[in-house]
Each structure stands twice: as structure tokens, then as C-alpha cells.
Amino acid sequence: MPRHSPAVEDYLKAIYEIRQEAGAKLVGTAALAEKLGVTRASVTGMLKKLAASTEHLIVYTRYRGVRLTPKGEKTALEVIRHHRLLETYLTAALGYSWDQVHTEADHLEHVISEDFEERIAAFLGHPQSDPHGAPIPQRDGSLPARREIRLTDLAVGQEGAISRVSDRDPELLRYLDRLGLRPPQRLRVLERGPFDGPLHIQSSTSPSVIALSRRVTDDVYVVVLSVN
Amino acid sequence: MPRHSPAVEDYLKAIYEIRQEAGAKLVGTAALAEKLGVTRASVTGMLKKLAASTEHLIVYTRYRGVRLTPKGEKTALEVIRHHRLLETYLTAALGYSWDQVHTEADHLEHVISEDFEERIAAFLGHPQSDPHGAPIPQRDGSLPARREIRLTDLAVGQEGAISRVSDRDPELLRYLDRLGLRPPQRLRVLERGPFDGPLHIQSSTSPSVIALSRRVTDDVYVVVLSVN
């Protein structure tokens, strides 16, 4: 396995994650640029370079978009495994709170050795998910599929269990933490406001009803428990 | 404090360490090139760049050599603090042996946050030295001075306590470990072979006399205990 630059690893990871969130087959330049914090021109340049490389990590069609080859996907999953193991380790061993781990893990993920990965995985007892509930890819690149949906898409009356929360925004994580909304907390949708209005939910962590904006519910994933 | 690139941090660290080992006021291009694994031309280029920068980290005189400014030295010590804290942490928390930590720490030292540094320092109880016996600079940049000399320079008949061992060569570290020669092991010089010949020492870790080559004794530092 050749080693890839942090930049390349970030691109592969971003392609994987955007495809995952958006569901679309192909990932566009603009979405990548947005996620990576670079210009669209930079993304085009990198995609051309990667597509021309003998590594065959991506399939890139001009004006259409990118997707990962199996090899590219495996590499992306290795980086994601690093990231999620690190987040779990920082929480469990060094007392980081769940809103602090993301940035640190983003830097460390490109730098740790396979040995380091193995040691923290063993220390943690080979965990299945990180502090935000995201599943941790196994060494062989396998990732258990989940039947999770956005809290946004949970129908009124339905009950769900939080399976995962996006780790991107520390502010959001602190907010959710204050509300006690983290995996595997159960909740029920009571009401949905008009025009993408707030979602009213009931959870055992709060005696009163909680109203959540779209921004929030888009970043919270749940597994449906009942269809009342 | 501005952040510096891994390359810059490596140069500052190397300048500091070479000056330390060699004792000379100025560090030469060749020594830096050797230590950093790059060509002499590359070193010249980087030194010119650093000297021209408004950061004022080094003082560089063409054809003469470099030295660190107080600011450069402080930065170097911060990197070295990272390195030695990491080595200690990897040993104490993740079960690395002392010959495995150097490479991992070399990569991690450029990437960890101040927060991470603080957390591992606290976890370790703010240790004074790393697994090889090297002193760990404090946060304020202070470093307790030691009265240590090379084992090479310990006179016949003198007794010393190993204070530090170079962490550069894993092979050497495994060798020393097998002989039980690590801080703060005491030993006595029995005899010195001719022509930089082997140094014969006696240590409580071995019933028989141990013969050490120059390559080895140059990398072992001791504090003189007695002058018999």
C-alpha cells in the first residue's frame, strides 16, 4: 500500500462522505470544494491529477463528477477508521468531550502508524462506533450497514433512537449534549412546524417538549423504533 | 504564536540538537543535511528563507553556519517538548517499547494541539524526562541543565549513572535494553581498548564484563558518581 498525502486522503474521505450523505452516485466539484474549504478550481485540479494517476483511486468524468473505485473506497475507509478510532480514544483515554475531538482527529488521522491504530483499537476493545455514534470501519474495510434516517425524516408520531450525530459543528454538539440528545437516546416526534419549521420532540431527558430547527435535525440520525 | 510547517520545526529542532551534541556555537550545512536526510543545497535554501523571514528564528551567516535566536530556541524547545512527552506517553499509555517510540513521535510532534500536549502531560504527572532519560522542556521553555558526559569520556576507574541514551537508532536501543543498560543504571569503566577500542564496563545487570564499541558509548550519557 503506498502512502498518500494528507490532501489526497482528505479528498477521498470527502468524496466518500458526501456520497454517503447525498446518496447520489456522483459527487460534484462544488460540494467537494465546500467541504474541503478550497476553491472549485483547486478541486478540478486535484481530481484531474488523481484520475490520471496509476493508483486508480477515483473515476472522474469532466463536468459530471467523481466516484471512488473500490480501491479508493478502501483507502477512504482506512482514513475514516483512523478518524473514528482517534475520536473514541481521545474521549476514552484523555477526557476530551465529544465536541473537542473532531479537529484533533482530523490532524492526527493522516499521521498515525498502523501500529498506533492497532494499539488504540486494542485499548478500546475494538469498538464498533465512535462517540458520535458513527460506525467504525473494520480493518478489512467492512462497515456494518445501518437502517438509519435523518431525524428530519422521522414522521410525526414515530419513535426513534438516536444512532448518530454529525461531528462537524462543536457548537451543535454542545447544544445537543445540554439537551441529553446523544446515542442511543430514544425520542418521539410530536409535531412538525410548517415551512420546514421546528420539529417538536419528546425525550426522557427533558420533562418539556423540545423544539429543534431543521439545521439540527438534519445532523441527527435515528433508527426507527415504532410506527405508531 | 504563529504555527510553523513541519519542515521548519524539523530544522529548528535539528539545529538545537546538533548544537547541543557538538557544543560548537554554529551549526553547519552538512551536519543539518545529514540529520534531516536532505541535500546540502536544500539546507542552504531553507536557511536563507528562514533568515530572510520576519520571524527572526535563526541567525545565518553565509559559509559560516546557523544559530538559533532566543525565539528560535523557544520554538525548538516546544517541538522537543512535544516529542519527548509523546515518547513518554506512547510508552506509558500504549505499551510501546523504547525503541519504537521515536518514529511515531517524530510524526505526531508537528500535529498535536496545545490541548493534547497539556492532557498527556497531566496524564503522565508532568514528567521530567522521557523513556530514554532525555529531559523534557517545561512549558515556559526551561530545561534543567545537567552535568552529563558521554560514556566515551568516562575515565577508567570512574563510576557513573546512565542519565540518557540517544533515541535515534532502534537497533542500538534494543541492544542496550538486552544488556540492561538504561537510566539510571550504574556502571564502572574497567578498561579502555587501544585505538578507540572497546570500553570494558561492569554493571550490576551482568555478571561478566561488557565490552562496548565507540558507536555505542558515544550515544550513552552518564553522570559521574565517583572519581576513584
Added chain:
DNA sequence: AGACTGAGTTAGGTATACTTAACTCTGGAA
């Protein structure tokens, strides 16, 4: 079918940090 718009690309340029090859300086020995 044509035009518009947002997404995407191209062209040209920057910064970092490295290389090789050829040249120059410095300090010690003859």
C-alpha cells in the same frame, strides 16, 4: 430552439520544499 445560470474547467501564477549539477568559498597543509 435559444438563452440563461450555476457548475465546472482552463490558464496562469504563488508558495513550499525538495532535487541535481556546477560553481565558489574557507581554512589548513605543503
Added chain:
DNA sequence: TTCCAGAGTTAAGTATACCTAACTCAGTCT
């Protein structure tokens, strides 16, 4: 005091990954 070897520098070029500005494409709306 000159010469020479090794240390150091310069010049030119490479690779990576980013930028801005200007252009083009694709798909939709009319």
C-alpha cells in the same frame, strides 16, 4: 603564500497543492 579538499552556495528544475480570473459546459426555463 599558494593550493586544494571539503564545505557551502547558486542556478535551474520538479512536485504538490493551492489561488484568482476568465472562460465553457449542461441542463432548465421559456
